[in-house]
Amino acid sequence: MNGAPSLSVVLATHNRRDVVLATLNRLRVPGVLPAAHEIIVVDNASADGTAAALARHDVRAILLRRNRGACAREYGLRSARAPLILMLDDDSFPRPGCVERMAEHFTRHPRLAAASFLAHLPDGSQECSALPHVFIGCGVGLRTAALRACGGLDLSFFMAAEEYDLSFKLLAGGWGVETFDDLHVEHLKSPAGRRSDRIACYDIRNNLRVVARYLGGEHAAAYRHDWMLRYRWLAERHGHETANARGERAGRFRALIDSCTRQRRLPPWALEGVFGWSAIERRLRALAESGARRIVLADWGKNVYAFVRGARAAGLEICAIADDRFAAPGRCYRGLPIVQVDEALGLAVHAWVVSNTSFVHADVTAAALRARTPLPVLNWYGLARSDSLSAVRRSAALHAHG
Template sequence: MRRGRDAEHPGGGRESAGAGRPAPDEAREARSRAIPRRRGEGLAGDSPRAQASRLIGVEERNPCSRPEPKVTFVVATRNRERYLPGCLESIERQAYPNRELIVVDDASTDGTREVVSSVSPSAILLSSPKQLGIGGAYELGLARAGGEIVVILDDDAYLTDTGSTHLIARRFTEVDDLGILCFHVEAPDGTTRAKENVRRDKQVPQREEEIAYFLSGACAIRLSALRRIGGFPLDFEVAATELDVSFRLLESGYRILFAPYIRVVHLDVATEEKETRREFYLVRNNIWLAARYLPFPFAQVRTLLWLGWGMISGLRSGNLAQALRGGADGLARWAELRGEGWTVSSATIARMNALSGRTWY
């Protein structure tokens, strides 16, 4: 059995997991830079099936119209040897030759390495001896990415169609200011769970449209755009990572598009650690978001709302201590985060609200 190319990550931890947040002056400079122009027609008038057919049809009529850009798949995993094969197999089945796969093993103690070697022997396997959290694991993989287009999939999710990568690459080639393409995520029974709906009004878009939020475990990212805004947050571990990136991406002038023609099935396998600390991460991280990005008085109002939500949710779930700790940790860094220089403009807040974005939760 041939192993993938292993690269031991010696440092572990947040500092060694890729680029951090830009300094305040760099953040202000990033917001003032020229934004790429849009080009290419949108697909808003078509159904999901028609959108996919139209994109494929154009390529079939013009097979040599442009070179295929390299696409990098990044899968971060931890102790999911039972579910990881389905994810990797869906990537291996993609009918797109110019691609690579990077699997980040976030300090697993099961047979993750053997699964990768068996299912995807040509994958780049990056192993961290220390648990990095979701942002750190992503950044470790992104640091090795060879493609400008990066597809991120949860380790318990899989692409349903073999032509998905082809459609993803074409859309990024057409739309210059496209920062993130968010996929349509479904449960195994074909339904859309509320927490995986990208709109505040819970309406699943049936056509490609601009949105203000994305799902990090089912999306494609323009790597240069992510680097420009400082990458994924390394201090969140879990919860609200996507909203943190969304604030910075939209403030810098990029767009997030929902692509109903790219479908992903997500098993959404819960872990004991995630469930027992759910209130802690949600309360702490959302208070940090308020302090870091929202202007007065929205920052103060959102902070109070999440403190109240944490108390109610903690009482209902029996995790009140976790909610209280999350609130305390969130408030402890409030002044520090407020001074980072990433407070978004009122125009960005209005834009997110107009797009039914998750400004408040």
């Protein structure tokens, strides 16, 4: 296109020529992108003719000499010419009208740095981040000025948890990161080129790095323990123990370097916004004051520590954590048995608390439980509303006052 674009679309690909070409065709559907746009495709040293195919399309192709993984999109982010960027996977694309609404959110909220989409998967399920105020890489709008101020994707991550790192950088810089329920992206999860063992290795390695960079003290110790346990159990379930062990070793080494040289630490308001320790504890204290004494936590989510910590501070007895994915004979988390939902339904408790801060999964869990038990099912992390911008307003106030 001629002239300055209003939107830069950035994606990366590696040896998935047919996949990325199909995505480019879907981006050309009327109503998907504004007229004044540019598309930047970063080719990760593909050997399947991707570069030649891209040359026949109206895109800016950045050809790398080696594979830099999902973080190769950083090269596209750096070269983007528009004030707003839409970052995608090579097999994801927004629904018509959503990019226009995305731009409206950025106009309405000048301290918004990242507007995350809800991802829709082929099986009909939805996907979002495990934590609030963290975007998903398969569909997110980014403010170019915020990236220039705070930095973009860290190439050393290669893949996995790079969204956490960038989200936390933006939050630490006083910007807002939000998910909007009126922004939708289709994510096909094309299997070509996906190696689950490699993902298992990078998952734990990079999550340990995120902890080292942004958390301190008791919280760093707690989440380092929890996330190592989480990814170890996931690896056992999928037969990736060797890859996970390799990732743990690499993660400990890189985390040590990061903790010494790349400390960023999130400010208290951002930590609370992401992990919700105080808010969760307040709600659990209110539950205890209402007369409840015994509860079940539903879901061994990535932030379950906040619920266990809060319940114990409130004097509540946690009888079990119910999660069919992670339940196993004799398996415990911080002294609490992890059991099947069927078993937990037979326990004598006063209430169920959904202990998952991934709002898509929290809603699914809450709905399933409400169909099976007459007891209260408390879900404090339902779908975010489009005007749910407390973190943006808070960060704007902090920025205005210094």
